[in-house]
Amino acid sequence: SGSEVRWKRIVFKPSGEALAGPSGKGLDGATLDHTADDIIELRQGLGVDVAVVVGGGNWWRGRTGSLEGMDATQSDHIGMLGTVMNALALQDALERKGQPTRVQSAIEMPRIAEAYIRRRAVRHLEKGRVVIFAAGTGNPFFTTDTAAALRAAEIEADALVKGTHSGVDGVYDADPRTNPDAKKYETVGYSEVISKELKVMDATAVTFCKENGIPIVVFDMSAPGALRQILTGGQVGTIVQ
Ligand code: UDP
Secondary structure, eight states: OGGGOSOSEEEEEEOSGGGSOTTSSSOOHHHHHHHHHHHHIIIIISOOEEEEEOOOTTTOOOSOGGGTTSOHHHHHHHHHHHHHHHHHHHHHHHHHTTOOEEEEESSOOTTTSEEOOHHHHHHHHHTTOEEEEESTTSSTTOOHHHHHHHHHHHTTOSEEEEEEOSSOOSOBSSOTTTOTTOOBOSEEOHHHHHHTTOSSSOHHHHHHHHHHTOOEEEEETTSTTHHHHHHTTOOOSEEEO
């Protein structure tokens, strides 16, 4: 029942790589399927309003390697288009399971998605639809983490839940992959994340959440049932608050 739920409305942010298969590139049917199940469990099982901001790193990692000379804005436009592909694939996975959805894009593409309109997004959530926000903020020089923080503030979400697929199940005081003494935080303050440059989200996104009082949960999406546990008060990942 609703009273057991920690937050009534969340923004869920899967990284692009968390929607890809083991290769980290492109899209993977089984991964999309599991992600859709986890979202539906929140929406239908727990009655939580779920808005999703999708990343795009499975398609585009910016102007690296032989693309080094590319214009920065041009590169970011390509990156944002990648997130639209992820949004449409996740929409398909959710709707094939009977979950109504809307995709809203920060870059207008009326043939394939609604434009981002805050009031309309909130109305969709109130009607039990999952809203997927595509194209980040619509602006170059930002990240989808910052887009997730921005949308969370706009729709008055209670928390930003960031799913990674790094094999790292939260925030540590050092890199646990190279340092066996690294300690995991259950909770950590925004200021500590910023001052110690802990790997959570980019500093712009963390600062934005701090200024707007939005708690951030970072967790490893590959653990089954983790999203549900987060919403029902289980100790999963790390909370930044
Ligand atoms: N991007 C952007 N503006 C935004 C959000 C994203 O220009 O508001 C670009 C970003 O530079 C990157 C791409 O879109 O090239 C994909 O986003 P991101 O790397 O944040 O995705 P993730 O790391 O979560 O997969």
